[in-house]
Amino acid sequence: MKRYASVNPNQCVACGECAYVCPRKAVSIQKGCYAKVDDTLCVGCGLCERCCPAGCITLIDRDGCSTKGGQDTGRGHSSELCQKGIG
Amino acid sequence: MKEKMESKIESKIESEVKLELKSEIELKSEIEKTKINKQKINKREKRKWYTYLWIWSIVYFALGFFNILFAWLGMIDFLIPLVFAIFSGNKNFCNRYCGRGQLFRKLGNDCKCSRGKKAPGWISSKGFRYGFLAFFMTMFGNMIYQTYLVAAGATGLREAIKLFWTIRVPWGWTYTSGMTPDWIAQFSFGLYSLMLTSTLIGLVVMVLYRPRTWCSFCPMGTMTQGICRIKDSR
16 A cells, blocks of 8 residues: 555546546545545555546555656655655 | 374374464455455445446437437436536536446446557647537537528428538438428437537547546536536635
């Protein structure tokens, strides 16, 4: 459980695909408008990231480094910065 | 004495190993049982009634193949998402009750008709989404205008559907003239064309990219999202 998924609400189209595939039911559609991941339930399997049609889900390391996608979600840092030991 | 001691120790070790093996087998069987239970729970959760709405999508196109007047039922797909967005301020139609979305999920995930590749970024960009919405609404307006022309008697009824707004396909067997006023039939042909074209585009992007790629630029989704944002900001 080194990673967790994070959704960019500005890009999310609320299709509900991530909530459908999540094995832990960690994803919910907030206000029916955008997906939100409960990071305490998320096991970082990446299923939601692989099915998102809008590509708005990124996997973030628990230490705060974005591992896929490259979208800055405000909580993590870019993988390049992490590799350099800055992030 | 030594031999007796050794044989006792050996028998003890054997019994302990047997116990360990038994416990391992029991553990494995327990793990398998919990796995099966989890799968059952997941299946139950996934079998909500609206996951079967893909059937509605197929039924709609099948009915239009026999009688074009059934195309009017397509207005349900236009009006319900707007009702959800305007009165409840949510996109629950998109993530639950959209028959087309459920059809793409069924074909793409369960029937494995999708490559599952990530779509190019421009498909879900704001510019493309709102541009496609504008284009779609223009075509919808054109369809309404054609219906008006037929109602006013300026043009005759065209018993054909247009695929991708260009390819004319004869569809005359689905309508017997005189059944209803001509403008009702004209609207049916226009709406059926629009629904079939958008589904075909959705199927193409489903095969090329991820199952519900259509949802990322669906005009109804873009429109309802805009309404939700406006309602949320208030």
